[in-house]
Amino acid sequence: MSSLAKNLKNLTPNLRQAIVTWDKAERIRRNEEIFQNSESVVHRLPNHYKKRYWEMILSDKTPVHYRPPTSQKAYDSFRNTEVELENNPIIGIKTPESDQGLWGGERVVKGWIESAPYTKKKILPRNWVPKLFFPALKNVVLYSEILNKYMKVTVTERAMRLIDEHFGLDYYILESQEIDLDSKFANSLKREMLLILSSGTYYEEDDEKKAYIKEKYAKFVIPEEEAEWIGLELNEAARKQQDNEESIAPVPLKYRLEQSLVERLRDGTDDVSQELENSDGPVRTESKFGDKMFGRYLNPIGEKLRSATN
Template sequence: MASLTKNLTNLTPNIRKAVVSWDKAARIQRNEEIFKNPDSVVHRLPEHYKQRYWENILADREPVHYRIPTTRFAWDSMKQIELEVEDNPIVGIHPPEADQGLWGGERIVKGWIESAPYTKKKVLPRYWVPKLFFPTLKSVVLYSEILDKYIKVTVTERAMRLIDNHFGLDYYILQTNELNLDSKFANNLKREMLLILAEQSYYPEDEEKHDYIKEKYAEFVIPAEEAEWIGLDLNEAARKQQDIEDSTQPIPLKYRLEQQLVRRLVDGTDEISKELENPETPVKSESQFGEKMLGKYLNPIGQKLRNATR
């Protein structure tokens, strides 16, 4: 029978071994393969988005379904041996319904439960039985003072505790990074809040409330060009960049040549216009045909003729 955590006794102080969890290693490997392609659209994304994106990739997800070990070695009282404690994060299953609400980082966890000792088994006795652990969901109405509207959303108990700890929905959304929000709905809400703060379009008819919101959330104000990229995953950002590039019409070649000609005429460096203005003194230009095509054959002969005439 496997040892349980309750059988372990800490032996060392708070000294942990630096490791890279398997979920972070998978994220790094997957994105490294994408960014290796030099022709990919991800290289044309804004620098602030790429920097923020890689910060989330290299960050550690906040532990939700497990506790981070505080020691490196522990004593197993059942097996009477010393064990090295491993840091194995429980990531869980992220269903599509989690992107439509605020789950506070909770997911569906696949685990095991200890079977009853006196239950009769039909085939073989099993000490551990597989089980899926689902979070408890409920529908609530939350208020955002930045957006000035009520939002009906599906939440978990942990999400409600986090909102209370941050003293409101707005602070919880703005102070939590995209990795720990773990929801497209929350990331879209964060992008909308940041855009409104950047444009200062909140409470246009109430000056006192407008000044109050401006002072209260001044630390979260960023440029609108940067705020519109917050919360987008890599596919959404690449699609947005491609739409921007497709909406920009290319300048035809004849217009570019026309602009170059006008620029040379204004600067007075166009040789053809000088020749037309002064036909008596045409501009002399040496031909480069002999130099490029027959230079290695004609240059020695020309040099001999020039020496003979001197």
């Protein structure tokens, strides 16, 4: 019976519970503080951008530097008991260089190495020292079928494998989520591709090639007003929204009041025009300034002037 328990490793496969990793919890907490401010510009962003942005925040990033557990519990042969497995993602360090290329989600990982691993412990004690693990980078030339141009890009081996799995650079960029691309360059490529597909400004001189591209990437076509917001970070989107608002010249108040008066006169809903139509003679209007300030002095003088004119 004990040998059976020792050989049993995964007791409950494919029964993983829905969990929130610390990385996702931190993203939710940080964005919740931003959106709690009712006067922030983020509330004036387009609804399609806010929906897509929160879908990205609530989604799980594809594991790159670790392998998540495939079962909920497992058997520990050393302690001879059943233990619950935890999902602790390894999140690397984001570098500015990764935004200039295609790293396929890889980052700089901080870890530990053992000092003098081949030295006997009696001679020199072994210590753990920190170490940064950098991905292997190389420069390659990639071709975009939609943009119809070659690009010299810094990539990793994982990025090249993902491009091969998606059968081309365009499919890899368009089918991957922004959180998995993890690069400003990749997100800008995606935004440029979607803008060209939505506007149809590609292969203007070759009708056969244009029809081929249109049919091949038809499922990625979205409205142009949505495509220009794809791949923008929250700060970039807020800055873009502020620039759009400042580009609209404000209308002076007198012009708005004039337009409102013209519309009321045209519809016949203005109070002054209704009084003129319903009255037999001219309507006499009196200023209430004198009644409030100097009523007891000006009212007798006004009555004398009116009686003299009559």
